Amino acid sequence: MVAIHLDNIGASYGRNLILEGITTPQFNAGEVVALIGPNAAGKSTLFRRIAGLVSGPGSIVLEGGADQSICYMPQDNSGTTIMSVYEAVLLARKQGSPLRVSPQDLQIVDETIEALAISSISDRNMADLSGGQRQLVGIAQVLVREPRILLMDEPTSALDLHRQIEVLALVRRLAFERQMIIFTAVHDLNHVLRFADKVMVICDRGLHACGPVEDVITPALLKTVYRIEARIEACSKGLRHIIVDDVAQEQSFSKSA
Numbered sequence: 724m725v726a727i728h729l730d731n732i733g734a735s736y737g738r739n740l741i742l743e744g745i746t747t748p749q750f751n752a753g754e755v756v757a758l759i760g761p762n763a764a765g766k767s768t769l770f771r772r773i774a775g776l777v778s779g780p781g782s783i784v785l786e787g788g789a790d791q792s793i794c795y796m797p798q799d800n801s802g803t804t805i806m807s808v809y810e811a812v813l814l815a816r817k818q819g820s821p822l823r824v825s826p827q828d829l830q831i832v833d834e835t836i837e838a839l840a841i842s843s844i845s846d847r848n849m850a851d852l853s854g855g856q857r858q859l860v861g862i863a864q865v866l867v868r869e870p871r872i873l874l875m876d877e878p879t880s881a882l883d884l885h886r887q888i889e890v891l892a893l894v895r896r897l898a899f900e901r902q903m904i905i906f907t908a909v910h911d912l913n914h915v916l917r918f919a920d921k922v923m924v925i926c927d928r929g930l931h932a933c934g935p936v937e938d939v940i941t942p943a944l945l946k947t948v949y950r951i952e953a954r955i956e957a958c959s960k961g962l963r964h965i966i967v968d969d970v971a972q973e974q975s976f977s978k979s980a
């Protein structure tokens with residue numbers, strides 16, 4: 724079984740220190756781990772650090788055999804290539820391996836395109852897609868590689884609400900079925916409550932909190948990290964939702980009339 728934890732991880736761009744001292748408990752196969760925090764907190768930087776694209780101190784400790792692979796889906800996937808959606812997904816599948824295409828390769832490409840409901844655009848040119856369509860293709864491109872550990876940086880940021888739920892439900896299901904560990908940065912905290920097992924909260928260059936979603940996302944945390952006054956209440960179906968009442972008052976001044 725694959726497992727990962729971070730041990731005293733830091734990251735900088737030149738002399739600009741972005742993250743330091745990030746140590747997590749172990750994350751296990753089948754888990755969806757949400758990465759949250761304010762804008763510019765360093766979520767994308769942490770993904771790049773784990774993916775080996777940014778250097779820094781500390782170690783990424785992997786367990787579960789030598790064959791595990793980490794796959795990273797960046798936040799901005801704006802590459803324009805002159806190939807079809809189908810070709811782009813198949814090429815992603817074959818990345819770094821012999822070009823001969825096996826029946827299994829075609830099967831997983833077909834299944835993934837189907838699961839993401841993008842069959843209708845599979846012949847379209849990549850350069851002609853909308854932002855949301857391009858994001859769905861980007862998701863297909865990482866899923867067909869069947870990594871053991873997947874880092875997805877805001878994979879639903881360009882998607883409508885239907886697609887957001889569809890993608891996150893698929894992510895949730897595949898993490899379990901393939902026993903992957905999926906880290907996903909996401910801004911919508913109601914999505915985190917619904918689809919994630921664990922959450923890492925990045926704030927002030929470090930890991931502000933980390934653990935099971937229900938333990939970590941509390942009104943007190945929302946006030947400290949996001950500076951909002953909010954409640955977490957169960958809906959009529961028993962799902963927990965965040966209800967935002969106001970931005971938190973920074974100072975002791977009362978609102979002037």
Ligand SMILES: Nc1ncnc2c1ncn2[C@@H]1O[C@H](COP(=O)(O)OP(=O)(O)O)[C@@H](O)[C@H]1O
Nearest residue numbers: 736739741760761762763764765766767768769
């Ligand atoms: N390539 C880069 N070079 C220098 N600074 C960067 C670079 N990428 C991001 N930063 C800075 O690092 C900080 C964290 O950025 P980022 O990791 O993208 O935050 P988040 O994903 O949480 O919004 C920001 O202050 C940002 O301006």
Ligand SMILES: [Mg+2]
Nearest residue numbers: 766767798876
């Ligand atoms: Mg980011």
